[in-house]
Amino acid sequence: MSIARKKRFIETVAKIFMWAAMFIVFGFVISVLWTIFSKGCKAMSWDMITKLPGGGFYIGKEGGFLNAIVGSLYIVGASTVLGLLISIPVVFFLNVYLTKDSKLAYVARMAFDVLFGVPSIVYGAFGFTIMIYFGLRTSLLGGIIVITLLIIPIFIRTMDEATRNFPRDILDASFALGATRWETLKVVVRQIAPGIATATLLSIGRAIGDAASVMFAAGYTDSIPTSLSQPAATLPLAVFFQLSSPIPEVVDRAYAAALVLTIIVFVLSICGRFITNRFSKNKV
Amino acid sequence: MIEIKNLNIHIKDNHILKDVNVTFPEKQITCIIGPSGCGKTTLLRTLNRLIDSVEGVRMDGQVLVDGQDIIHSGAEITELRRKIGLVSQRPCPLPMSIFDNVAYGCRINKMFKNRRQLIYHVQKNLKAVGLLEEVKGRIRTPAARLSIGQQQRLCLARSLAVQPDYILADEATSALDPISAKTVEDLFVKLKADYSIIMVTHTLRQALRIADNVVFMYLGEVVETGPANQVFNNPQHELTQKYLTGAFS
Numbered sequence: 001m002s003i004a005r006k007k008r009f010i011e012t013v014a015k016i017f018m019w020a021a022m023f024i025v026f027g028f029v030i031s032v033l034w035t036i037f038s039k040g041c042k043a044m045s046w047d048m049i050t051k052l053p054g055g056g057f058y059i060g061k062e063g064g065f066l067n068a069i070v071g072s073l074y075i076v077g078a079s080t081v082l083g084l085l086i087s088i089p090v091v092f093f094l095n096v097y098l099t100k101d102s103k104l105a106y107v108a109r110m111a112f113d114v115l116f117g118v119p120s121i122v123y124g125a126f127g128f129t130i131m132i133y134f135g136l137r138t139s140l141l142g143g144i145i146v147i148t149l150l151i152i153p154i155f156i157r158t159m160d161e162a163t164r165n166f167p168r169d170i171l172d173a174s175f176a177l178g179a180t181r182w183e184t185l186k187v188v189v190r191q192i193a194p195g196i197a198t199a200t201l202l203s204i205g206r207a208i209g210d211a212a213s214v215m216f217a218a219g220y221t222d223s224i225p226t227s228l229s230q231p232a233a234t235l236p237l238a239v240f241f242q243l244s245s246p247i248p249e250v251v252d253r254a255y256a257a258a259l260v261l262t263i264i265v266f267v268l269s270i271c272g273r274f275i276t277n278r279f280s281k282n283k284v
Numbered sequence: 285m286i287e288i289k290n291l292n293i294h295i296k297d298n299h300i301l302k303d304v305n306v307t308f309p310e311k312q313i314t315c316i317i318g319p320s321g322c323g324k325t326t327l328l329r330t331l332n333r334l335i336d337s338v339e340g341v342r343m344d345g346q347v348l349v350d351g352q353d354i355i356h357s358g359a360e361i362t363e364l365r366r367k368i369g370l371v372s373q374r375p376c377p378l379p380m381s382i383f384d385n386v387a388y389g390c391r392i393n394k395m396f397k398n399r400r401q402l403i404y405h406v407q408k409n410l411k412a413v414g415l416l417e418e419v420k421g422r423i424r425t426p427a428a429r430l431s432i433g434q435q436q437r438l439c440l441a442r443s444l445a446v447q448p449d450y451i452l453a454d455e456a457t458s459a460l461d462p463i464s465a466k467t468v469e470d471l472f473v474k475l476k477a478d479y480s481i482i483m484v485t486h487t488l489r490q491a492l493r494i495a496d497n498v499v500f501m502y503l504g505e506v507v508e509t510g511p512a513n514q515v516f517n518n519p520q521h522e523l524t525q526k527y528l529t530g531a532f533s
Contacts, residue, residue, distance in 0.1 A: 099339040169376040172334055173439070177389035177446055178366030187388075191379040282379045282426045 162195020
């Protein structure tokens with residue numbers, strides 16, 4: 001076989017391999033969406049998203065899972081804000097205050113990598129222990145704290161990756177005008193805004209879909225919490241509880257809850273992309 | 285005036301600047317020349333203390349800016365940096381609009397209370413670097429969309445906007461095309477009426493064209509310094525002669 005033919009053959013094989021991989025991934029996404037939509041649409045109704053579970057909801061009678069939708073949005077919204085407030089200064093400290101060869105930065109990054117990989121059930125168990133120690137019961141606050149802890153490593157590692165490629169010249173340009181490190185934060189945030197948006201999307205995806213940690217920390221309730229000390233229902237747990245039911249109508253409602261969960265993530269992704277594009281227009 | 289006395293800079297175990305003694309006169313252009321790695325940029329970054337961000341740096345000696353020692357006296361670094369503008373080798377616009385780039389320094393230094401004054405000041409500085417007409421109608425668009433030459437002039441306008449007394453230029457034209465480089469070079473000549481300019485350059489012809497004074501450095505030491513005419517036409521030191529004749533670069 002001539003060299004040219006051999007190269008062409010390898011090129012073709014590589015192309016086929018890439019197409020096949022794309023097809024598998026794409027097919028997987030389509031089949032997940034198809035399953036959720038086809039099964040979820042059967043049980044989906046206006047009542048499902050606007051009403052609280054009535055008596056006998058879990059044996060197929062009237063009501064909806066508004067409690068879980070609101071509970072999930074409360075927990076995700078609050079923990080995302082808290083996570084951002086804690087993570088941005090950490091990322092800034094690692095990349096602007098500490099030097100590239102800093103041992104502290106190295107150890108911190110390694111710790112966040114470990115935390116990134118810790119299963120959510122461990123966060124749940126940790127949160128549960130802390131709550132028992134402080135005499136707290138399962139509550140919205142507990143859910144918010146545990147989910148914040150869960151997403152902080154995701155926030156930090158994703159934003160850190162975006163910030164590590166940050167052009168150092170920009171920092172010098174800001175310092176050279178008489179800016180302090182703190183004032184320079186504004187410049188850094190503008191430059192890494194797309195990274196922050198990506199980190200936020202990943203974190204929201206993890207936070208809204210996690211059942212294990214909120215089961216311990218937030219509990220489950222059929223009402224909408226009116227204070228931080230009350231338990232809160234979440235969509236993943238609504239899916240979990242209903243999916244294990246022997247009654248077919250209830251199982252379909254689990255898919256309806258999964259559909260709502262998917263639509264929320266989808267809408268947030270689109271909003272995130274829109275915001276990313278808006279902020280990255282000034283990126284250097 | 286900036287006066288440097290017995291300045292030694294070590295970075296970790298390396299002795300980068302060795303017993304540097306040099307004076308930068310006011311309202312003139314002083315070009316620092318010398319082969320790569322001789323410490324030109326280190327010297328420049330010492331003047332506004334940007335060298336502080338380098339890990340393991342140690343400084344001895346005196347750097348007197350308007351009579352105040354900026355190394356030992358506990359000088360207010362942010363105020364020092366406001367007083368000494370920097371134009372770096374590669375244009376580095378901040379990730380914001382053209383207007384905000386120039387306004388940024390004014391805002392952090394709280395120079396204006398009135399927004400109208402700020403707008404006027406930004407326009408004045410854009411005009412000073414010949415950019416106002418070119419960006420008319422798109423002053424709120426991202427600075428990153430400007431050409432490289434325009435970006436460098438924007439960086440100069442940004443430095444001028446905080447009303448410095450000195451301008452440091454670190455090979456400010458080396459990344460530009462010849463026309464943009466000429467424009468920036470002409471600007472420096474125009475600006476020396478109001479500012480003291482200290483410029484690191486690799487281009488001897490550029491130093492010959494615009495320098496009033498020249499500092500020649502070699503391996504971290506100042507070998508020769510004096511008026512440009514004298515250094516270029518009648519160099520006193522053998523190393524300077526060799527460098528100017530291209531024996532090494």
